Amino acid sequence: MSKKWSMLLIIPLILTGSSAGAAEEEKDEIIEEIISEVPQSIFYESNQFTQAIEDEEMTEQAPQEEIGEPYELMAENDRLALYVDPKTVAIKTLNKNTGYVWSSGLDNIEEYRLNNTWQQFVQSAVTIDYVDQRGNGKTESILTNGSQPMVTPTNNGFKAFIVFIGSNIEVTLEVDLTEEGLNFRIPKENVDEGKRNLLTSLRLYPFLGASFQTGQEGYMMIPDGSGALIRYGEKSQFADAPLSATVYGRDLSVANSSNQMNQYLSLPLYGVVHGSHQNGLLSIINSGEHYAEITAYTPGVSTDFYWVSPEFHYRYNYFQPTSRDKSGVNVYQQDRNAFDIDLQVHVLENEKANYTGMAKTYQEKLLEEGQLVDREDQYKVRLEYLGSETKPGLLWNSVLPVTTVDQVREHVDELKADGLDDLLLVYRGWTKGGFTNTLPARFPVEKKIGGEDELVELHDDLEAEGIPFYLYNDFTTAYKGAGGYEGSKDVARQANSQLVMWGKTKNYNEMYFLKPEISKAHAEAAADEFSTRGLNHMAVDFTSYMLYSDFEDGKERTREDAEETYRELFEGLGEKTAALAAYMPNPYAWSGTHHYLSIPMYSSNYMMVTDTIPFLQIVLKGLMPYYSNYVNVQVNEQQDLLRMAEYGVYPSYFITGESPAILADTPSYDIFTSQFSVWKEDILSKNSRLVEVLKQVENETIEQHEMVSPGVAAVTYSNGKTIIVNYTTETFEDENVQVDSMDFTIVDQWKGA
Template sequence: MYKKLSACLIALLLVAQPLLLAASATAEKAPRQMQQFTSNRYTQADDRGRAVPNANASVTDFDRVAENEHLILYVHPQSLAIKVKNKHTGYVWSSTIDQMENYRLNQSWKDFVDSAITIDYLNRQGKQMRESLISNGSDVKIEPQPNGFIADIEFMQANIKMRLSVELTESDVVVKIPAAHIQESKHTKLVSLQIYPFLGATFEDAVPGYMFIPDGSGALIRYDYEVAMESPYTASVYGHDAGYVAPPNETDLNPEFSASMPVYGVVHGVKQDAFLAIIESGDMYSQIMAYKAGLSTDFNWITTKFNYRYAYKQPTSRSNQSGTAIDAYQAEANRFDIGLQFKVVHGDDADYVGLAHSYQAYLKDRGVLTEKQGTNPLLRLEFLGAEMKEGLLWNSVVSMTPFDALPGFADELKQEGVEDFFFIYKGWYKNGLNGSLLKKFPFEKKLGGKSEIRDMTEDLEQQAVQVYFHTDYLKSLQGSAGLFNSIEYAKQINSRTIQAMRNELGYYYVPPKDALELAKQHADKYKDYGMERLAVDSISSQVFSVFNKGKQATREQNKDLSLETINVLGGGHADKVALYQPNAYAWGTTDKYLDAPLSSSGYLYVSDTVPFLQIVLKGYVDLYSPFMNFSSNQKEELLKLIDYGTYPSFYLTKESSHLLAKTPSRHIYTSEFSTWKNEIVHQYGVIQDSLGQVRDASIVSRDVLSPGVVAITYSNQTTFIVNYTDYPFTHHNITVEAKDFAILKGDQYRDPVNQ
């Protein structure tokens, strides 16, 4: 599939040469066939030729309150609107719109745009109302600080008080609202608030650039993208809180991704000016919202909404046989400090790659990302041991991959030259994968006994093959034999059981406190059987409030319990735990990210999909793809792995997958090792020759040279040119064949537009 490079190109690889990414690079292409590469499944070329108008630069009526080497901060004394001047470029970031009378905004919108804070609250009749800071002449008292200001605010109509602080720190603007300074009145209750929602807003397509949203691997909403937005992008950070809102049923062919990173970004002119917003605190109760021009207003804007009270459905009777319910709000407000950090960047850092580098540096500074200790394998092979089979009177178990099969598979692969891989073994527990998700021991006897599992682990250790044992303490299949020791399922605020659908199967969730206790009970047994490494499902990707009597816990508290559970299972060693699609707060607990997204949710208003997640993590946490044997286009997906710095994965069994037809794993339609062995060997060879050269390197830059052609440069001066198209791409006497890639070595990377 991937042809060897010509002798000329091989010579280039052996002798380090600069990578010259020139604008004159051309591709042989037919426009009709190339249209797919201008869709939002791919990344588009940037418009770097347009100057950015500094439309909101006026500081008339604003007070200059702070300045450092990089930034100047201005504040309006009544509205508390801010303007931030980047001293390196002269560009002014504004939280308001200058000459607002020239735009189609009614008074409510003008108040919203101009105000530092807008709140939603419940009045004494329980009706939700909105008040912006300047709507009713709020009482504002500003106190200057060495690097910014503090403002005490009283919303006059809502009779709600709070304190806002804004501070410059190097190249950042830090905004805070401490929980201790929020005061509600006797008759009004705070529901939510938004801070500086129009910071970085742009009018229609007057400014070249885009908004970055943390959807899947990452997505862009370009200002000049012609597809209209019919509803805003609204994503609860880390997904919806299932303690209030039932989890979405994952029955769609293209399910939505949750926002696993508490960040968003704004770019005004690629390689000109940009900022990254990081939700430092209050992230558990936040939503990221993006509006495109044409929806509500003629402006593009993106912000964070912080939720102090969630609405939920309260059944009108204990049995709820009628199915009727009333709308209700939390009686007690969520208590949390708000912390937003806006990292202002410019020049080469002013694009989604630079924003990813800013987030990466932020996580490194806080110890979340650390230098990798050792090198991880290039391939993940996940095997299903046993599965429950549904019966008319009772259930049985189907053995798909017994314990003693794995060492044989490892030996077969090594004989084919596949040396660097690891196994995950799931469904090893009694009754199989979905038969008893919580009760891990004893082993499923159809797979083998205690001696067989010890022999398996010892044999694989001698072959230098790591094996991770799958486990999940957070969810249990409805009707499984998973609950014991008086554990009850997690409950929502309305006393309903938290449950969800996935692959047409219903699951219940367990309180994280109980999950932690189960993990502690099993920790010694894992050690006794030589099960030193675990692949932990669910607990790092799902976090929710719990309202069981005597076990009430907030989302923040349950996040801490989940991290403690991971620590117990891994013994405090990140290299002993692999996690499935972990949220950002759990990245520091693992060195293997499983099922890393290679796409976005595909919203029509999104213009590009980008590997923001991969750029942040590459070189610190190794990423492994969703299962390649379920991909409809193996060749393109393998190219995307090279583009995204992600290693391949396969879901496998010894037996044919048709045996799973009447089991909860009936969606597995092709998995037999003997069927996929040759493709595994082939893909391993391709990845070894490509990503094997950048194992510990980080991504420095990524440029679209032509629709469907991308150049990715790493910190060790290795560059891949990936050609997704059906036509050869010629670049400086180097031809990259259709659906192929080339590898170049060089001492420097040069921007194609600046050639």
């Protein structure tokens, strides 16, 4: 272990292990001495930042051998050529512009440390997992039992009919060559399980884009949080397990499945780069993403390769209670999840063969398909208010007014007097009974914050001043004992027939999750209620990112069904409101969303991740304004300020009129600092810095994100302006610009370092 890491680990030992008689000032001196010895670069060289790559680390692509037997040419266009091995259905794709060949298998496989099972997995186009009649889980690849695929040429590629001999499961794979790259499809009707076994999951071309441990410079890209890279090299080889994550998060209806992961992906894609600005692949799951788990491996985790692949789950394993004492057994779903697999692979080259190019490719696709709409991107500071909160009592609950309508008005006036009128306000806890334990009911308005007339008047006054005033809504959660829903009839059910819910806590009642169609009905009713009162700004939480199945007997609804319902919900609200705001919305909600609230600015810090990147921000910037999580609950405000400048994120604060101390015995007991009088100066000071640069790139897209040196980022926009962010403790200077330590600036027509 390096000296700098060892010294950091010593600090908690000093804090907990010092003798009782040691003076506090002695501890402080020891800690300061240790910290002074630790290079500051340790922080911005961690995986929570994007890493700089020196030119000498760039490698030329290895010369590709001519494609020969057993591969046969199946399709060709001006840019690409597709070849297949009829025995394994492995493919090779030649990029004619660069001369690079992408392979799904390995040449001379006997030269690598792979046992028979792994060789079969690597070389086979498809590998399945299934459960036999005795309940045993098994894995089978095309080569496992000598299957003989039937490969048939088509206009743009081929079809492969595969019979897995061991399981008697049949799959027909369709592969097309396009101008963009490749398209892999397995329609649900192309899967036949037979009568003996149950198909549980399927992997498709898992080693396409894989790289050997001593291969070229490059990385894998995962849409974890804001985005993450796993670079090829030593930094990523300390992991002892793969990084696994579900697209759109775990399905709560099978939440206890052994297949479920602790990571969450908000985008259905992943990518690989072999030589930055040389060759890359971006794989987008167009269908089947609701059941997809994306897994990334590094050398030392099963093989000596870097590889990333989706696994599509046809059945999940879940816990089925068998008695009242909560004992039970784990079983697989009896009915197979019915979905089409459609995986679109973009072959990238030159300036697009990097994570910025991947993000721009995905952005272009969404715009073309209408899933992403060009909204007005104006810089604003988001203030999210807590109006009132429920306070549990011995016999009955009471309501605590935390921020009244009049206080909100006073705060706005104070900020405007100090020159800040670029505001966006969100008001939660406006419903009678307080914020918690009252959903899904909405009206009437809680009288202790001012009542309905005052709330509507404030909304109208602020709108006239150009300040949108959003009322917080959630159409997904329903508290036990609250009004507005019909008990278990409106609640989604798990695969084991139990209700989808979260259990009761110290201050929360049980929270149930409504069926998607019930959520849609609530949203439509809310839009009507808002309209009759002249209210036209709505902020939607939970519904925008929670996606789960409903296993009610005879009325089953899949995650795919739920997505379509939510898509309609958000498009409808988008049409009926002036500008809809949503918390962490998944892409299917983007077409109806005008403001993205609480966008992630970091990755999950998984061990094998080497970099955090603004992938999500590059996709959205200039097309939809997005806002940070609350500044006043963050650990490192200065670092987050720099991150907002780098990622183009607008600041947010959680605000109350009263001291949060009054919330100690309420469900909002975890709010420690929020009073406006305490945070006013911080709001003004951070705004004065950010507005200087972010105002100049409103409605502009990010065209390039790069690290010009360790800890110094350069972000270039479509209008030619570049924001330079310096995370280091030393001034960054070159012939083009000078940026003080822990600071940022904006320049015109920056030429680069």
